[in-house]
Amino acid sequence: VCRAFSRCLFRSPEARVPRVAWGSDPQRLAFREISDRASLFHVVTVVWGRPYVDLFLDVTVPNQCTPGNLGALPAGSRYRVFTSPDDAARLAASPVLDRVNAMMPLDLVVMPELSDTSVGAMDRLTAAQCCALATARESRAALMFLNADFFLSEGALAAVVRRHASGTRAVVTMGVRLNKDTFVANLEMRGGLRSLPSRELVSLALDNLHPFTVAHLVDSARTARHPIWVCWNVPGEGILARAFFLQPLMVDPVLRDVLPRDRFTIDAKYVVGACPQLEEVDVVSDSDELCFF
Numbered sequence: 001v002c003r004a005f006s007r008c009l010f011r012s013p014e015a016r017v018p019r020v021a022w023g024s025d026p027q028r029l030a031f032r033e034i035s036d037r038a039s040l041f042h043v044v045t046v047v048w049g050r051p052y053v054d055l056f057l058d059v060t061v062p063n064q065c066t067p068g069n070l071g072a073l074p075a076g077s078r079y080r081v082f083t084s085p086d087d088a089a090r091l092a093a094s095p096v097l098d099r100v101n102a103m104m105p106l107d108l109v110v111m112p113e114l115s116d117t118s119v120g121a122m123d124r125l126t127a128a129q130c131c132a133l134a135t136a137r138e139s140r141a142a143l144m145f146l147n148a149d150f151f152l153s154e155g156a157l158a159a160v161v162r163r164h165a166s167g168t169r170a171v172v173t174m175g176v177r178l179n180k181d182t183f184v185a186n187l188e189m190r191g192g193l194r195s196l197p198s199r200e201l202v203s204l205a206l207d208n209l210h211p212f213t214v215a216h217l218v219d220s221a222r223t224a225r226h227p228i229w230v231c232w233n234v235p236g237e238g239i240l241a242r243a244f245f246l247q248p249l250m251v252d253p254v255l256r257d258v259l260p261r262d263r264f265t266i267d268a269k270y271v272v273g274a275c276p277q278l279e280e281v282d283v284v285s286d287s288d289e290l291c292f293f
Helices: 050-064 085-093 095-103 121-139 156-165 180-189 198-206 266-274
Strands: 003-008 041-046 078-083 106-110 142-145 170-173 229-234 238-243 247-251 281-283
Touching: 041 121, 050 085, 050 095, 050 180, 078 085, 078 095, 078 121, 085 106, 095 106, 121 142, 142 156, 156 170, 156 247, 170 266, 180 198, 198 238, 247 266
Parallel strands: 003 238, 041 078, 041 142, 078 106, 170 281
Antiparallel strands: 142 247, 170 247, 229 238
């Protein structure tokens, strides 16, 4: 049985974190608008370009339309897709997104900025995320940030909802990069596109690691030039990882006026700015609870 673990410098599960962190001043916080905990979610995906739209519609969305993922979100939640004018027509006509719309309201947000090739991809992504955060601020919604190529374990979003219900304001974890073509082919060989429990998904993922991920293993012949994790093989178990950057799966901003900065996506300093009390930020450290690739 394969398992994957995530331990990170962002927060040690064994350590008692300070009530106020990253230089936050309680007196300064007292003069800012503190948002109450949200009761609903906006699921946010930014997607443009044919290869990513293909993957999003063919693999990603069907993977999400399960009882333990989109089906676990509370009433009033919304599914929001941010895309470019070039890709809007295809997304709007897709019967796959009709399945989502049958589960919850769906918004297709067309942003001309996403077609501007003079601007870097990360800057375009950040612009769309800022737009999503602004709308969520008006609705007092928490946000689930899902990339267009994420593949979730069954029950992943249900686990996020449970953590949020317990008082958590942000849920972060890591997902390693896979070889897309071999992963999808092996998924088809296992019975086609379907929801997978965590251990089965981890087992499949470990057989299809991308060279970028392999370069982060301490015993790899090739070393990552700019590592974002350090990973160890654990025989009979899976991978143990120390992550330097973690993906925010869910953020219920305490400070809603905080936005990602230019050239910085939400996995940089956004979370600690929006949720400055780190004891309210949960790191998922065991793939048995949830995982994505």
